[in-house]
Amino acid sequence: AQSVTQLDSHVSVSEGTPVLLRCNYSSSYSPSLFWYVQHPNKGLQLLLKYTSAATLVKGINGFEAEFKKSETSFHLTKPSAHMSDAAEYFCVVSDYRNAGNMLTFGGGTRLMVKP
Amino acid sequence: GAGVSQTPSNKVTEKGKYVELRCDPISGHTALYWYRQSLGQGPEFLIYFQGTGAADDSGLPNDRFFAVRPEGSVSTLKIQRTERGDSAVYLCASSRDTYTEAFFGQGTRLTVV
Known part of the structure; x- marks a missing residue:
């Protein structure tokens, strides 16, 4: 379970x-991790993803996240917030052993x- | 189309009625997913199609919910005997295959009164 x-x-x-948005995950296997953003009345948009390559992942709009296995964390950061960053952010885990x-x-x- | 299209964008129905929600995935995407997002919560997985077949329907809450994808493209989520607790935003996503990025539609907001 994850x-x-x-x-x-x-x-x-x-x-x-x-900006610092905190996320902790639980997964029985090596997970893939994502951050999605949801602006009002818009679809979910992928910001970045981690899939067992580099632990520091850079995404769109200046966001980045660091995968820390020892802490089971995947916090999202951005050095300088912009008004357009106001939105709902979702941390997401996927286990490719399951339904893709x-x-x-x-x-x-x-x-x-x-402001 | 350029993105995942969901229709209608809003649906209001009376308790006990039957509803159908439609999803048009990105052309060529073989994998299609349905999620449900209740107010103030993150989306929850409902069902996943690979081609025409439902590869995993473990997220469907009960037998009032059913989804089809007869030709491996458009999918319809069907809800029988709707209840007020079914009110939520229903999201559809598609991906080229099961290991590449999933793209989401804007969702259908279902309100059961």
């Missing part, structure tokens, strides 16, 4: 300050960016 815990349901930052791309989502973190 699961994902997003440690903060809401995060508020000021524009231009760093079957994804297990965390509960989500709503990122708010203050």
